[in-house]
Amino acid sequence: MEAKKKITFDDIARYTNFSKTTISRYFNNPDSLAPESQRIISEALVKLDYKENKVARILANGQTEFIGIIVPEIYHRFFSEVLNQILSTYETYGYKFLVFIGNRNEESERRYIQELLSYQIEGMIVLSHTLSSEELSRLPLPIVTIEREDRHVCSVNTDNYTGGYQAAALLADRGCDVLIHINSPTDPHIPAYGRITGFQDCCREREVRCEVLYRPVDRSHEGDQTILQEIIDTLEQEHKGEKKGIFLSNDTLASTMMNLLFRKYGRLPDDYLIVGFDNSPASREAIIPISTVGQQVDKLAGEAVRLVVEQIAARKAGKSFRGKKPVHLVIDPVLIRRESTEGTAGSV
Amino acid sequence: MEAKKKITFDDIARYTNFSKTTISRYFNNPDSLAPESQRIISEALVKLDYKENKVARILANGQTEFIGIIVPEIYHRFFSEVLNQILSTYETYGYKFLVFIGNRNEESERRYIQELLSYQIEGMIVLSHTLSSEELSRLPLPIVTIEREDRHVCSVNTDNYTGGYQAAALLADRGCDVLIHINSPTDPHIPAYGRITGFQDCCREREVRCEVLYRPVDRSHEGDQTILQEIIDTLEQEHKGEKKGIFLSNDTLASTMMNLLFRKYGRLPDDYLIVGFDNSPASREAIIPISTVGQQVDKLAGEAVRLVVEQIAARKAGKSFRGKKPVHLVIDPVLIRRESTEGTAGSV
Numbered sequence: 001m002e003a004k005k006k007i008t009f010d011d012i013a014r015y016t017n018f019s020k021t022t023i024s025r026y027f028n029n030p031d032s033l034a035p036e037s038q039r040i041i042s043e044a045l046v047k048l049d050y051k052e053n054k055v056a057r058i059l060a061n062g063q064t065e066f067i068g069i070i071v072p073e074i075y076h077r078f079f080s081e082v083l084n085q086i087l088s089t090y091e092t093y094g095y096k097f098l099v100f101i102g103n104r105n106e107e108s109e110r111r112y113i114q115e116l117l118s119y120q121i122e123g124m125i126v127l128s129h130t131l132s133s134e135e136l137s138r139l140p141l142p143i144v145t146i147e148r149e150d151r152h153v154c155s156v157n158t159d160n161y162t163g164g165y166q167a168a169a170l171l172a173d174r175g176c177d178v179l180i181h182i183n184s185p186t187d188p189h190i191p192a193y194g195r196i197t198g199f200q201d202c203c204r205e206r207e208v209r210c211e212v213l214y215r216p217v218d219r220s221h222e223g224d225q226t227i228l229q230e231i232i233d234t235l236e237q238e239h240k241g242e243k244k245g246i247f248l249s250n251d252t253l254a255s256t257m258m259n260l261l262f263r264k265y266g267r268l269p270d271d272y273l274i275v276g277f278d279n280s281p282a283s284r285e286a287i288i289p290i291s292t293v294g295q296q297v298d299k300l301a302g303e304a305v306r307l308v309v310e311q312i313a314a315r316k317a318g319k320s321f322r323g324k325k326p327v328h329l330v331i332d333p334v335l336i337r338r339e340s341t342e343g344t345a346g347s348v
Numbered sequence: 349m350e351a352k353k354k355i356t357f358d359d360i361a362r363y364t365n366f367s368k369t370t371i372s373r374y375f376n377n378p379d380s381l382a383p384e385s386q387r388i389i390s391e392a393l394v395k396l397d398y399k400e401n402k403v404a405r406i407l408a409n410g411q412t413e414f415i416g417i418i419v420p421e422i423y424h425r426f427f428s429e430v431l432n433q434i435l436s437t438y439e440t441y442g443y444k445f446l447v448f449i450g451n452r453n454e455e456s457e458r459r460y461i462q463e464l465l466s467y468q469i470e471g472m473i474v475l476s477h478t479l480s481s482e483e484l485s486r487l488p489l490p491i492v493t494i495e496r497e498d499r500h501v502c503s504v505n506t507d508n509y510t511g512g513y514q515a516a517a518l519l520a521d522r523g524c525d526v527l528i529h530i531n532s533p534t535d536p537h538i539p540a541y542g543r544i545t546g547f548q549d550c551c552r553e554r555e556v557r558c559e560v561l562y563r564p565v566d567r568s569h570e571g572d573q574t575i576l577q578e579i580i581d582t583l584e585q586e587h588k589g590e591k592k593g594i595f596l597s598n599d600t601l602a603s604t605m606m607n608l609l610f611r612k613y614g615r616l617p618d619d620y621l622i623v624g625f626d627n628s629p630a631s632r633e634a635i636i637p638i639s640t641v642g643q644q645v646d647k648l649a650g651e652a653v654r655l656v657v658e659q660i661a662a663r664k665a666g667k668s669f670r671g672k673k674p675v676h677l678v679i680d681p682v683l684i685r686r687e688s689t690e691g692t693a694g695s696v
Contacts, residue, residue, distance in 0.1 A: 030459060042458040049488055073432065080428035084421065087449045091456075096463065099447050101435045108439075110390040111378060115444065140397055221633050252633075259635040266614025285569050285600075287607040287635055 007048045016044045063316070067308060068116035069099045070109060072128040077252075077280040078295070079127060082146060085301030086125060093309050095122075102128035113139065122315075123308040126153075129190070142311035142321050144304045149189045154311070156304045156329045157191040163293040163333035164198025164247070167275045170291065171245030172206045174273055174341055178239055179203055179210040182231065182257075183249040184217050192249070195277065195293075199247060217253055228257045232264075243271050243343070251276035251283035254290050258340065262287055274340040289338035299331045355396045364392045411664070415656060416464035417447045418457060420476040425600075425628040426643070427475060430494060433649030434473060441657050443470075450476035461487065470663075471656040474501075477538070490659030490669050492652045497537045502659070504652045504677045505539040511641040511681035512546025512595070515623045518639065519593030520554045522621055522689055526587055527551055527558040530579065530605075531597040532565050540597070543625065543641075547595060565601055576605045580612075591619050591691070599624035599631035602638050606688065610635055622688040637686035647679045 013020045018041065025032050026041045033041075074080040087097055098121060100112040109130050116124065123142040129149065136143050137152035145155045164181075171179050181199045186192060196212060203210035215227045235244055248254040254276030261268055268274070268288050276283050279294030307327065315321035361368045366389065373380050374389045381389075422428040435445055446469060448460040457478050464472065471490040477497065484491050485500035493503045512529075519527050529547045534540060544560055551558035563575045583592055596602040602624030609616055616622070616636050624631050627642030655675065663669035 035455065038455055038459075042455065042462065045462055046458070046483070046486060074422070074428050074435075075432060080422050084423060084449060087422075087447055088451075090448065090460075096446055096467070098444055099435055100438065101432060103436075107383065107386055107390065110394070111386075112438075114390065114393055119444070135394070138394060221629070256633065259633075262610065262635060281569070285604065285607075287610060 011048060012041065012044055015048060016040055064120045064122060065095050066116075066119060066121040067095045067097055067305070068113070068121040068124040069097050070102050070112060070124070070126050070128045071099070072102050072104055072130070074101065077282065078250075078278055078297070081280070081297045082127060082301050085298050086305060089302060089305040093305060095305070095309065102130055104128070104130055106130050117141070122312045125304050125308060137326075142308050142315060144308045144311075146300055146304050147191050149187070150191070150326065150328060151189065152326060154307055154327045155191075156300050156307065156331065158295045158300065158333050159330045160191050160194030160333070161198040161201075162194075163277065163295075163335075164195035164200075165202045166198075166333065166335040167195075167247040167277070167293050168199045168202035168208075168210070168245075169206070170275060170335060170337065170341055171247065171273055172202065172208050174245065174343055175243060176208065176245030176273055177242040179208055179245045179247065180231075180235070181210070181212045181247045181249075182217065182228075182253065183212065183214060185214045195249060217249070221256065224253060224256050225260065228253070229260055232257070232260060241271070243273070245273045245275070245341075247275045247277075249277055251278045251280045251286075251290060251292055254292070254340075255282045255286040258286050258288060258290060268340065270343055273343055279334070279336055283336075283338070286340075288340050291338045291341040292336050294334040294336050296331050296334060303329050303331065359396060360389065360392055363396060364388055412468045412470060413443050414464075414467060414469040415443045415445055415653070416461070416469040416472040417445050418450050418460060418472070418474050418476045419447070420450050420452055420478070422449065425630065426598075426626055426645070429628070429645045430475060430649050433646050434653060437650060437653040441653060443653070443657065450478055452476070452478055454478050465489070470660045473652050473656060485674075490656050490663060492656045492659075494648055494652050495539050497535070498539070498674065498676060499537065500674060502655055502675045503539075504648050504655065504679065506643045506648065506681050507678045508539050508542030508681070509546040509549075510542075511625060511643075511683075512543035512548075513550045514546075514681065514683040515543075515595040515625070515641050516547045516550035516556075516558070516593075517554070518623060518683060518685065518689055519595065519621055520550065520556045522593065522691055523591060524556065524593030524621055525590040527556055527593045527595065528579075528583070529558070529560045529595045529597075530565065530576075530601065531560065531562060533562045543597060565597070569604065572601060572604050573608065576601070577608055580605070580608060589619070591621070593621045593623070593689075595623045595625075597625055599626045599628045599634075599638060599640055602640070602688075603630045603634040606634050606636060606638060616688065618691055621691055627682070627684055631684075631686070634688075636688050639686045639689040640684050642682040642684050644679050644682060651677050651679065 009020050009023045012023045030038055069086060071079050071083055074083055098116060102109045109128060126136060126143060126145045133150050133152040143153050145153050147157050168179055183196060186196060213231060217224050217227055248257060254274050258274055261272055274290055276290050276292040279292045283290040283292040311321040357368050357371045360371045378386055417434060419427050419431055422431055446464060450457045457476060474484060474491060474493045481498050481500040491501050493501050495505050516527055531544060534544060561579060565572050565575055596605060602622050606622055609620055622638055624638050624640040627640045631638040631640040659669040
């Protein structure tokens with residue numbers, strides 16, 4: 001690239017016939033200008049090859065407007081949807097996001113965090129489970145976690161307990177004789193553990209027989225198929241003729257279970273009722289639309305960004321950005337009733 | 349935060365009992381150290397609250413090690429998987445990624461690009477379709493696109509033509525009487541258009557009757573269900589008793605079609621064979637595993653990063669980073685045969 005004369009606001013104003021004030025407003029509050037004016041200025045910037053130098057500005061005022069994000073992976077819909085929603089808050093707060101995929105490797109995550117700190121990120125949002133909240137709390141910047149162990153840091157989580165309770169209540173209301181919850185072995189310090197206790201408490205209050213089956217699910221689709229097929233075989237022996245209400249820890253598992261039953265019977269038998277968790281596309285797009293406990297992902301992500309931005313502002317104002325105790329925000333789950341709990345689904 | 353004495357390599361060396369050379373190697377080439385040494389140093393950095401100041405280094409040498417990414421959205425599995433793979437190249441190239449979601453809004457995308465340029469990103473990878481390659485080619489930095497209109501910029505795309513050809517050949521080999529391709533109306537300048545021409549050319553060569561049905565699919569699951577149900581109703585009238593080979597433009601559509609047939613018949617009827625595109629989880633996790641033309645997402649993403657990093661290096665070396673003509677790399681599709689094209693799938 002040949003060296004070019006540096007383009008100034010004066011040059012842009014002259015080129016577009018707008019005032020310098022208008023050009024400045026374009027950079028600081030673009031939506032205060034008419035869309036047509038925005039378009040003219042934005043095209044002029046490309047034509048003039050204008051480069052605002054934020055790096056120089058950072059050195060002047062120390063504000064990078066970067067937030068670091070560490071996600072475990074974005075293969076599962078829950079993580080990619082949360083990431084989608086976080087990135088979309090740019091329009092509201094103006095913060096840019098540097099994203100790392102942790103892949104459940106402690107050492108990598110520590111290096112990523114050092115890398116993020118070296119770019120003077122102002123805050124961090126962590127979805128990955130790998131590092132303890134105690135370790136995260138020692139980092140010198142505002143941190144908010146989403147749906148992971150959070151004893152020592154601020155967090156935003158779904159009210160998983162209520163979600164588990166709602167799922168059990170729906171199945172009990174539909175007259176199930178026995179309720180089964182299928183989940184992977186879960187650490188009680190993870191918010192999602194509440195799904196299990198909520199389910200159990202509801203069954204106890206309603207005096208409905210119940211069982212929690214801990215199985216190593218969520219590792220591969222083929223593995224899940226094998227595990228769920230074994231569960232179906234056992235249920236058909238042990239609960240023959242009974243109306244079975246099955247609550248699975250996520251919608252992907254619920255859809256896999258539905259497909260196994262459908263392949264066997266050509267429909268969802270009347271004595272099986274199924275509820276998932278998340279309200280991910282897997283529930284809506286299943287062969288029979290699956291009832292589910294919806295997580296409000298837009299709110300989880302939106303509140304996480306709001307909270308971290310609030311603490312960044314406190315820190316800039318010279319105040320302590322950490323209160324005496326970490327803040328834990330809780331988002332309500334939303335029970336969504338669909339065909340899989342009608343008890344007459346899939347009849348042909 | 350109280351002001352702290354700046355931590356130097358000497359301090360870290362003293363604290364860990366490693367030499368300064370070892371500490372320096374940790375920052376420049378961590379994997380040249382034993383994992384245990386990496387762990388000790390990384391923990392020391394947290395304890396000492398060490399902050400490398402890359403922002404100052406950027407000002408010194410102008411290298412941010414940032415690559416900007418613009419994705420249209422990450423709701424669809426294809427985009428979230430490509431993004432996943434791009435972010436994972438950090439371990440190979442060390443580049444960090446600033447990610448924006450375009451949401452198909454031209455004005456927003458232009459603003460995002462200005463924002464990215466203001467942070468002195470060194471290159472850009474664009475998956476979004478919104479801005480023309482002509483406009484992108486005027487930006488003063490290396491750009492690589494993936495699976496979008498690319499006449500004026502470098503790109504990495506799947507060989508869509510071969511993919512469409514393979515899908516048709518599989519269905520013809522299985523003895524289908526008529527082949528149907530279902531797709532949304534597609535701009536001939538988009539790489540995915542090749543799926544249509546490849547399908548048609550194969551049908552012509554094999555002398556198999558075929559039809560391409562252009563429908564407004566991929567806008568919502570419910571819309572897709574309605575459209576595909578209408579197609580099924582028409583096919584059953586017009587091609588009654590014939591063996592129908594259906595090639596859908598993506599796996600999600602293929603799975604929706606499969607579910608509609610399964611709900612109607614309690615199985616996949618022998619006179620329907622189905623092929624999707626992408627090899628996304630939707631194909632493997634469908635009620636009957638669906639044959640599909642797989643995109644090698646890891647290669648698409650890996651080659652895109654490699655190409656942009658190569659051009660960044662050329663630019664740093666003072667060479668022209670753009671050749672005379674844009675480079676277009678092509679990745680082979682991989683045909684995956686599953687139960688949906690056996691012709692006896694789902695029999696009970």
